[in-house]
Amino acid sequence: MIRHVMRQRPSLFNYATAFFSNHPKLFCVPIEVAPEVKTAGNPLFTEQNPLPVFGAPSPIGLNWCLQLTDVRIDLHPGNAVGLPPELGALAAQHLAIQMRGCFGLDCPSEDLIRDLLPAVEVLATASGQQDSPHTVVPARGTSPRTPVVLPTRRLSCFCLELFAVAHFEWGAIGAPDSQWLKLRLDGLEVVDLKPAGMEDLVECYVRTVLRLGLLPRLSQPIESMILNLTDLLRKQGMAIGQRITLQPTPTPVDVPNNPAVESDQLMAFIKLVVEEV
Known part of the structure; x- marks a missing residue:
């Protein structure tokens, strides 16, 4: 299932500068996509700004990419993904996730640095002179200049x-009466990264990317759980004038867990409510 999602929506798992639109072979890991994605012209990655060269007297940027690859999901009770000790045993109603995170950054060659250095030195020394015609400090109220991205x-x-541990839950997005199936992150561990401070920093950033970037985009509305709902109801002779709503089946009255992650399955229980208008 996850491989299908990655092939259908590669931009959820790949982030890079615009440079890669014309140079996809330079990604750290080749991006596998379904043929219909290319046919429709859908993006292979989510475009990001270049990484700035801090301290440069004029804006300079470097191309980079971040990719989440080889994603594996193991539903409770879990027998395919071995979690590291830091995350403990996989708890009931949870799922384990294993993936590789790959980061790539352009490292300018010595020849390029040598060629650029004279112009940079002129700008660097001129920027400290208020009356210099070469000053690179933007005037007040003007927009920052577009960085020069190095080749x-x-x-x-x-x-x-x-490695990560997560669970599913129902919840509203936007309208209070809407119901969405959401994937929530409970824990994350980067394996064997030293020193410990660097590991903590990377884990914090990846957690933030998942919680505020990737996982919200995987949320699914309850309506998408029912395929061809209109056709199904028409075949049953239901009049168009009736009001149809979908609601998560309540717990623990009707089912003990909803959604339920158990027996290596994800189960979402939905109640169809029909009212006369």
Whole structure:
């Protein structure tokens, strides 16, 4: 299932600068996509700003990419993904996630640095002179200038093994009466990254990316759980004038858990409510 999602919506799992639109072969890991994604012209990645060269007297940027690959999901009781000790045993109604996180960054060549340095030195020394015609400090009220992105020939890449524990829940998004199936992160561990402070920093950033970036985009409205609902109701002779709503089946009155993650399955229980208008 997860491989299907990754092939259908690669932009959820790949983030990079605009440079990669014309140079997809420079990604750290090749992006696998379904043929219909290319046919429709859908993006392979979510476009991001270049990484700034801090301290440069004029805006300079570097191309980079971040990719989540080899994603595996194991539903409770769990027998396919071995969680690291830091995350403990997989709890009931939870799922384990294993993935690789790969980051690539352009490292400018010595020749390029040598060629750029004279112009940078002129700007750097001129920027400290208020009356200099070469000053690079933007005037008050003007927009920051677009950075010059250095040409990229290859990326320096590294990958890390990531493990996570998560659960599903129902909840509103926007309208209070809407119901969405959401994936919530409970814990995350990066394997064997030293020193400990760097591991904590990377884990914090990845948690933030998942919670505020990737996982909210995977939320599904309750209506999408029912396929061809209109056709199904028409075949049953239901009049159009009736009001139809979908609601999560309440717990624990009707079912003990909803959604339920058990027996290596994800089960969402939905109640169809029909009212006369």
